[in-house]
Amino acid sequence: MERLAALAIGYVFGLFQTAYIYGRLHGIDIRKFGSGNAGTTNTLRVLGTKAGLIVLAGDILKCILAIVVVRLLFADSHTDTYYLLAMYAALGAILGHDYPFYLGFKGGKGIAATAGLILAIHPAFIPVGVALFFGAFLITHYVSLGSLLVYAGFLIQTVVMGQLGVFGMPPGHRIETYAIAAFLTAMAYWKHRENIGRLLSGTERRTYLFKKNKEALH
Numbered sequence: 001m002e003r004l005a006a007l008a009i010g011y012v013f014g015l016f017q018t019a020y021i022y023g024r025l026h027g028i029d030i031r032k033f034g035s036g037n038a039g040t041t042n043t044l045r046v047l048g049t050k051a052g053l054i055v056l057a058g059d060i061l062k063c064i065l066a067i068v069v070v071r072l073l074f075a076d077s078h079t080d081t082y083y084l085l086a087m088y089a090a091l092g093a094i095l096g097h098d099y100p101f102y103l104g105f106k107g108g109k110g111i112a113a114t115a116g117l118i119l120a121i122h123p124a125f126i127p128v129g130v131a132l133f134f135g136a137f138l139i140t141h142y143v144s145l146g147s148l149l150v151y152a153g154f155l156i157q158t159v160v161m162g163q164l165g166v167f168g169m170p171p172g173h174r175i176e177t178y179a180i181a182a183f184l185t186a187m188a189y190w191k192h193r194e195n196i197g198r199l200l201s202g203t204e205r206r207t208y209l210f211k212k213n214k215e216a217l218h
Helices: 002-014 018-025 040-047 049-074 082-098 111-121 125-140 143-163 171-191 193-201
Strands: none
Touching (some): 018 040, 111 171
16 A cells, blocks of 8 residues: 555656646747657757756656655655655656656656656665766766666666665565666666667767757747
């Protein structure tokens, strides 16, 4: 029951489609421009750096808030499963972001929401995630490559930390946590399948924070 509650809480928060809402406030449906993705990178390319940063913050925050609510509800009463429930909350938030029912299940790719998971789940995830993403992005300017590396690192780190007893969970709950991390990673790679193809062919578009991004709205 607690798992379903955490998942539902996350999904509700994930339904706050920052890119779509921001675009509508500026007279466009972000899903009809650029890559068609309702996320940070497409918003940055279509509407500019300020818009991209606002969407990034919103998508990060909704996952953090979902985890915070689950923490307030269950941390004291479910000390041995708190991290598992937090993972369910994050899973729900990312599913809500990627597949919002009221937008025909067409949302984003969940990377910014995953950043919220990394920031909120355990402090040890933060330096690894930051190093992997910004290391790849600053060298190559491929957002997709940085995102994929973050997920690979997140999955590996989840398993390593779990086996080291960092989460304080019994073996069955650890396996369940690994399964959620693996599912999130697989979903992220699936959502990025076209990006992966372009990376392999050398045709992936580079993204810059302050130049060469903004696309004409026509």
